[in-house]
Amino acid sequence: xxxxxxxxxxxxxxxxxxxxILLAEEFMRRDMADVLSTExxxxxxxxxxxxxxxxxxxxxxxxxxxxxxxxxxxxIPTGF
Amino acid sequence: MxxxxxxxxxxxxxxxxxxxxxxxxxxxxxxxxxxxxIGSTLAEQQKYVLYREMFPMEWLRSQASFYRRxxxxxxxERSNELFKLVDExxxxxxxxxxxxxxxxxxNFAIAPMNADLCCCGEVDHEYLRISYAIGLIFIYPAExxxxxxxxxxxxxxxxxxxxxxxxxxxxxxEDSIYNDLICLVDHSTGNPWLDSTYCHGCDWYKWSKETIExxxxxxxxxxxxxxxxAGLDSLIEANPRQILxxxxxxxxxxxxxxPDIASEDKxxxxx
Numbered sequence: 002x003x004x005x006x007x008x009x010x011x012x013x014x015x016x017x018x019x020x021x022i023l024l025a026e027e028f029m030r031r032d033m034a035d036v037l038s039t040e041x042x043x044x045x046x047x048x049x050x051x052x053x054x055x056x057x058x059x060x061x062x063x064x065x066x067x068x069x070x071x072x073x074x075x076x077i078p079t080g081f
Numbered sequence: 082m083x084x085x086x087x088x089x090x091x092x093x094x095x096x097x098x099x100x101x102x103x104x105x106x107x108x109x110x111x112x113x114x115x116x117x118x119i120g121s122t123l124a125e126q127q128k129y130v131l132y133r134e135m136f137p138m139e140w141l142r143s144q145a146s147f148y149r150r151x152x153x154x155x156x157x158e159r160s161n162e163l164f165k166l167v168d169e170x171x172x173x174x175x176x177x178x179x180x181x182x183x184x185x186x187x188n189f190a191i192a193p194m195n196a197d198l199c200c201c202g203e204v205d206h207e208y209l210r211i212s213y214a215i216g217l218i219f220i221y222p223a224e225x226x227x228x229x230x231x232x233x234x235x236x237x238x239x240x241x242x243x244x245x246x247x248x249x250x251x252x253x254x255e256d257s258i259y260n261d262l263i264c265l266v267d268h269s270t271g272n273p274w275l276d277s278t279y280c281h282g283c284d285w286y287k288w289s290k291e292t293i294e295x296x297x298x299x300x301x302x303x304x305x306x307x308x309x310x311a312g313l314d315s316l317i318e319a320n321p322r323q324i325l326x327x328x329x330x331x332x333x334x335x336x337x338x339x340p341d342i343a344s345e346d347k348x349x350x351x352x
Contacts, residue, residue, distance in 0.1 A: 006095045007095055007096060007099045008095055008099045011099055011103070019112035019115065019116075021112050021115040021116040021119055022111070022115040024115070024119055025115035025116075025118045025119055028118070028119060028122050034147050036126060036129045036130065036133070037123075037130075039130075042123065042126065042127065042130075045119060045122075045123050046123070048119070049116060049119055049120060049123070052112055052115070052119075055112065056112050056113055056116070059103060062103055063103050066096070066100055066103070069096070072092060074092060075092075
């Protein structure tokens with residue numbers, strides 16, 4: 002098991018901005034009359050797939066945190 | 082009382098910071114909203130590709146904008162134009178959606194053309210074409226015989242008994258008006274316009290050239306199917322006893338007693 006803390010594991014991931022956000026910005030800037038080529042459509046479908054995969058991964062990480070059992074802290078909170 | 086101010090984050094602090102990081106990722110970047118936006122843009126673009134492929138001249142002449150405008154508010158004016166073209170030139174698409182301007186048409190359903198009989202079993206014989214009403218003797222015999230007695234004075238006891246199941250070849254015989262009728266009543270023609278009903282969950286279709294062309298062909302085929310059945314209506318009106326005897330024979334054996342009638346009918350069809 003890794004000795005890294007959870008925040009270290011998360012920040013070490015080679016994640017970037019979700020590609021759907023970048024593509025959404027690109028789409029917003031383009032003229033709607035410019036019809037997408039077949040290649041563009043294939044690229045868009047791939048980016049939607051990758052974007053969903055990243056969203057699902059983050060949701061799974063959040064769910065895993067929710068399931069984490071409580072453990073005693075070494076620190077005593079102020080007031081106790 | 083012990084008072085302690087922690088300087089190191091510890092496990093709890095680490096966990097809270099991680100949760101905050103993840104919530105920032107999901108909330109601030111809002112990838113889900115971006116994905117929805119791309120998905121709807123892509124769906125519109127796929128419709129434009131279809132529009133250009135199927136109606137190239139109309140596409141060139143079109144003055145419709147690419148912004149949301151038109152009867153169906155979720156779609157661009159150009160997409161609304163495509164819906165109308167498909168409805169006018171291919172098959173009835175909008176009839177069932179027109180009352181709902183907010184309708185989601187990214188996938189669409191078709192309106193059943195053979196909806197007189199469904200799993201509800203509530204059939205009003207008076208409003209059925211006569212051939213269809215006769216075909217119901219295999220499904221709802223009591224009601225069908227009562228109707229035939231009332232309409233033509235035909236009594237069940239005067240006819241051969243009907244096997245519980247149709248002959249194994251029935252349903253696969255080509256060029257037979259009786260086969261067509263039984264398949265129509267049974268909703269087993271293989272044509273989506275004729276086999277779907279309002280009672281069962283409908284099939285959803287996507288906007289692709291293949292789908293639109295296939296549904297167009299099947300719609301025309303369904304109309305021709307009804308035209309063939311109409312030919313049987315006149316034969317029944319002329320000689321109900323003979324046709325009903327033939328039809329029962331066909332159900333039981335896969336062969337009509339009097340093949341001449343079927344062949345005469347086929348000849349009429351060809352003409």
